[in-house]
Amino acid sequence: xxxxxxxxxxxxxxxxxxxxxxxxxxxxxxxxxxxxxxxxxxxxxxxxxxxxxxxxxxxxxxxxxxxxxxxxxxxxxxxxxxxxxxxxxxxxxxxxxxxxxxxxxxxxxxxxxxxxxxxxxxxxxxxxxxxxxxxxxxxxxxxxxxxxxxxxxxxxxxxxxxxxxxxxxxxxxxxxxxxxxxxxxxxxxxxxxxxxxxxxxxxxxxxxxxxxxxxxxxxxxxxxxxxxxxxxxxxxxxxxxxxxxxxxxxxxxxxxxxxxxxxxxxxxxxxxxxxxxxxxxxxxxxxxxxxxxxxxxxxxxxxxxxxxxxxxxxxxxxxxxxxxxxxxxxxxxxxxxxxxxxxxxxxxxxxxxxxxxxxxxxxxxxxxxxxxxxxxxxxxxxxxxxxxxxxxxxxxxxxxxxxxxxxxxxxxxxxxxxxxxxxxxxxxxxxxxxxxxx
Numbered sequence: 001x002x003x004x005x006x007x008x009x010x011x012x013x014x015x016x017x018x019x020x021x022x023x024x025x026x027x028x029x030x031x032x033x034x035x036x037x038x039x040x041x042x043x044x045x046x047x048x049x050x051x052x053x054x055x056x057x058x059x060x061x062x063x064x065x066x067x068x069x070x071x072x073x074x075x076x077x078x079x080x081x082x083x084x085x086x087x088x089x090x091x092x093x094x095x096x097x098x099x100x101x102x103x104x105x106x107x108x109x110x111x112x113x114x115x116x117x118x119x120x121x122x123x124x125x126x127x128x129x130x131x132x133x134x135x136x137x138x139x140x141x142x143x144x145x146x147x148x149x150x151x152x153x154x155x156x157x158x159x160x161x162x163x164x165x166x167x168x169x170x171x172x173x174x175x176x177x178x179x180x181x182x183x184x185x186x187x188x189x190x191x192x193x194x195x196x197x198x199x200x201x202x203x204x205x206x207x208x209x210x211x212x213x214x215x216x217x218x219x220x221x222x223x224x225x226x227x228x229x230x231x232x233x234x235x236x237x238x239x240x241x242x243x244x245x246x247x248x249x250x251x252x253x254x255x256x257x258x259x260x261x262x263x264x265x266x267x268x269x270x271x272x273x274x275x276x277x278x279x280x281x282x283x284x285x286x287x288x289x290x291x292x293x294x295x296x297x298x299x300x301x302x303x304x305x306x307x308x309x310x311x312x313x314x315x316x317x318x319x320x321x322x323x324x325x326x327x328x329x330x331x332x333x334x335x336x337x338x339x340x341x342x343x344x345x346x347x348x349x350x351x352x353x354x355x356x357x358x359x360x361x362x363x364x365x366x367x368x369x370x371x372x373x374x375x376x377x378x379x380x381x382x383x384x385x386x387x388x389x390x391x392x393x394x395x396x397x398x399x400x401x402x403x404x405x406x407x408x409x410x411x412x413x414x415x416x417x418x419x420x421x422x423x424x425x426x427x428x429x430x431x432x433x434x435x436x437x438x
Contacts (some may be wrong), residue, residue, distance in 0.1 A: 024227075043163075046205045047152060050165035053201050057114060058169070060101060065094040065174065082122040082184070093178070095122070095197070112204075116169070118197035120186040135164055136200065143168035144195045154205070166200040266341040268318055269325035277340040277348055281403045284336070284352045289397035296351040296359035296394035297406050299414040300328065300366065303387045303422040305345035307379040320375055320386060321345065327369040332362060348410075356394035356427045363390045363425045387423035389414060394429070 084090030102114025121129020391414025
C-alpha cells in the first residue's frame with residue numbers, strides 16, 4: 001500500500017507530462033485511424049465500382065442472349081457463331097459479344113479493361129482466351145469452387161495502383177445445348193450451373209486514392225488544430241490544478257478506493273460479494289449476448305457444512321470457508337472470470353467465453369484442489385474431508401432470456417448434484433443434461 005501511495009504521488013507530480021503524452025498518443029492514434037479508414041474507403045469504393053461494372057456487363061450479356069440470339073436463332077439466314085465476321089448473316093454468340101463489348105469499353109476508358117477467360121476458350125481465342133497471369137489462375141481456381149462469390153486483388157503495376165476483380169459466369173439452361181452441340185466447342189458435357197468462364201475487370205484506383213488523400217489531409221489538419229487547442233487548454237487547466245492541495249486529493253482518492261473495495265468484497269473470504277456478482281453477471285450476459293459467445297456459471301456448495309460448524313466450531317468454519325475461497329480463486333485465473341461468495345457456504349464463479357466443457361475442466365481443477373486441502377470433516381457422509389457439490393450451466397445469451405435463467409439452471413444442477421450423493425459435478429445444457437461424477 002505504501003508503494004502504491006508513492007506511485008500515486010509521483011504520478012500526480014508529473015500529471016502535466018503524462019496528460020501531454022496521452023494527448024499526443026491519442027492524436028497519433030486518431031491520425032493512424034483516419035489513414036486506415038481512408039484505405040478501407042478506397043477499397044470499398046473500388047470494390048463497389050467493380051461489382052457494378054461487372055454486373056452491368058453480365059446484364060448486357062444475358063439481355064443479348066435472350067433478346068437477340070434466342071429470337072434470331074430459329075431463322076434460317078441467321079447464324080450465331082464466334083466467327084460471325086466470316087459468315088453471311090452471322091451474329092456473335094453471347095460470349096463473343098461480351099468479349100468485344102469489353103474490348104470496346106476498355107479502349108474508351110483509359111486504364112480500364114474487361115476480360116472474359118476460361119479453361120475452355122473457343123478455337124479462335126486459344127491464345128488469349130485462357131488465364132494469362134497468376135491472378136487469373138487463382139481467380140479461376142477459386143471461383144470454380146465458389147461460383148457465387150467473387151475474387152479481387154489490389155496491386156501496383158507500372159507506377160499505378162490497380163484493382164482487379166473477377167466473378168464467375170455460370171452455365172444457363174439456354175446455353176448448355178448450344179455449347180454442347182456446336183461443332184467447334186472445346187467441351188461438350190456442360191451442365192447447368194457449371195463455371196464456363198470468369199469475367200474480370202481491372203481498373204486503376206489512383207484517382208480514388210488521390211481523392212481520399214485530399215480528404216485525409218483536411219481531416220489531419222483539423223485534428224492537429226483540435227489537438228493544439230486541447231493541449232493549450234490542458235496546460236491552462238493543469239496550471240490551475242497544481243495550485244490545489246495534492247495531498248488532500250490523494251487522501252480522498254484513497255478513501256474512495258477503499259470504500260469501493262468494501263462495497264464489492266466479502267469481508268470474510270475477500271472474494272467478490274453477492275452485490276458484485278449480480279452486477280458482473282448482468283454485464284457479462286449483455287457482453288456475451290452482443291458477441292454471441294458462451295457464458296458459464298459454476299455454483300459450489302460445501303457439503304454438510306452445518307455439521308462441520310456444529311462439530312468444529314464457527315471459527316473453524318470461517319477458516320474453512322477462507323481456505324475454500326482461496327482454492328477456488330487460485331483455479332479460476334482466466335481474464336474475465338470472477339469468483340464470488342454467493343452466500344453462506346455457497347460460492348459462484350462467472351466465466352465468460354466459456355462453454356460447458358471448459359467449465360467442467362475448471363470444476364475438476366477445483367475438486368482436485370479440495371482433495372489436496374484435506375480439511376478434516378469426519379461428520380460428512382461422503383468423505384472424511386470437506387468436499388464440494390458443483391452445478392454448472394453454460395449458454396450463449398439471447399435477448400429473450402434474463403441472466404437469472406442461467407442462475408436457475410446452475411442452481412438446479414447444484415441441487416441435482418446434492419441429491420445424487422454430493423461431492424460431484426453436474427453440468428446442464430439448454431437442450432440436454434450431462435453429468436460427471438468425481
